[in-house]
Amino acid sequence: MAAEIIYGKQLAEEFRLEMKHLVDELKLKGIHPKLTVILIGKDPASQSYVKGKQKASDFLGLESEVITLPTETSEQELLQRIDELNNDNKVDGILVQLPLPRHIDEQKVIEAITPEKDVDGFHPMNIGRMMTGKATFLPCTPYGIIHMIKAKNISIDGKHAVILGRSNIVGKPVGQLLLNENATVTYCHSRTKNIEDYIKTADILIVAVGKQAFVHGDQIKEGAVVIDVGVNRTDSGSLVGDVDFDSAKQKAAYLTPVPGGVGPMTITMLLHNTIKAAKQRHA
Numbered sequence: 648m649a650a651e652i653i654y655g656k657q658l659a660e661e662f663r664l665e666m667k668h669l670v671d672e673l674k675l676k677g678i679h680p681k682l683t684v685i686l687i688g689k690d691p692a693s694q695s696y697v698k699g700k701q702k703a704s705d706f707l708g709l710e711s712e713v714i715t716l717p718t719e720t721s722e723q724e725l726l727q728r729i730d731e732l733n734n735d736n737k738v739d740g741i742l743v744q745l746p747l748p749r750h751i752d753e754q755k756v757i758e759a760i761t762p763e764k765d766v767d768g769f770h771p772m773n774i775g776r777m778m779t780g781k782a783t784f785l786p787c788t789p790y791g792i793i794h795m796i797k798a799k800n801i802s803i804d805g806k807h808a809v810i811l812g813r814s815n816i817v818g819k820p821v822g823q824l825l826l827n828e829n830a831t832v833t834y835c836h837s838r839t840k841n842i843e844d845y846i847k848t849a850d851i852l853i854v855a856v857g858k859q860a861f862v863h864g865d866q867i868k869e870g871a872v873v874i875d876v877g878v879n880r881t882d883s884g885s886l887v888g889d890v891d892f893d894s895a896k897q898k899a900a901y902l903t904p905v906p907g908g909v910g911p912m913t914i915t916m917l918l919h920n921t922i923k924a925a926k927q928r929h930a
């Protein structure tokens with residue numbers, strides 16, 4: 648039987664409507680959640696992500712500000728800007744769009760953002776809280792993935808989750824969140840030997856490697872839940888994920904499309920974290 652497609656775009660729209668009500672309620676109490684994004688340089692993909700965040704913020708009625716800085720901005724200048732935002736009482740969430748130019752130490756920047764405004768969930772304090780299962784800002788893509796799985800009432804408890812990719816933004820944290828939900832988790836990466844042996848045992852397969860058609864339908868277990876986090880541009884200019892969609896659809900029970908799958912959920916969870924930050928800061 649063909650897989651049920653999990654349309655993240657539709658789930659994101661439903662969740663955004665709920666969140667819009669929350670924002671309206673906060674405004675009645677005099678709380679106006681505000682997200683500030685810092686964008687350095689002119690990377691087209693980053694510019695497009697930031698535009699998406701602004702559009703979604705506008706829909707919810709969140710205040711959003713984008714600080715655009717030139718590529719030559721020094722690390723010191725950026726840290727100074729972050730310090731100002733940390734101390735600006737009107738700002739609830741701070742996001743520095745990654746990747747940064749090579750002369751800037753990304754980890755230093757992540758650690759400069761006060762954990763109370765770290766709506767990306769990248770600060771070591773928030774990562775640590777996530778590891779211990781305590782309430783915190785969860786990284787947006789992994790958080791969106793868990794939200795999608797739960798929205799479909801797919802059980803995670805006791806399932807074998809296989810994660811392909813070990814980035815700090817997606818692979819590592821999504822494995823931790825699935826572990827927090829009682830999955831048995833296996834991480835695979837570029838040095839994993841015989842990766843297909845792991846793929847075929849996955850009840851839940853998260854693919855975040857950044858390679859078009861990395862996973863093919865004949866490799867996956869019948870009835871698996873397949874979440875495709877990849878975003879790759881083909882030679883003809885269209886966007887595709889890391890999973891060969893048509894063949895995977897024949898084997899999986901659930902499958903996310905690209906585009907319109909995980910991507911829209913990521914922005915939604917960012918805005919969810921921003922609302923949470925505003926609530927916590929004004930509690």
Ligand code: GUN
Pocket residue numbers: 742743744745746767787788816
């Ligand atoms: N670049 C790509 N994804 C992300 C993200 O989730 N947060 C930030 N800050 N930059 C990104």
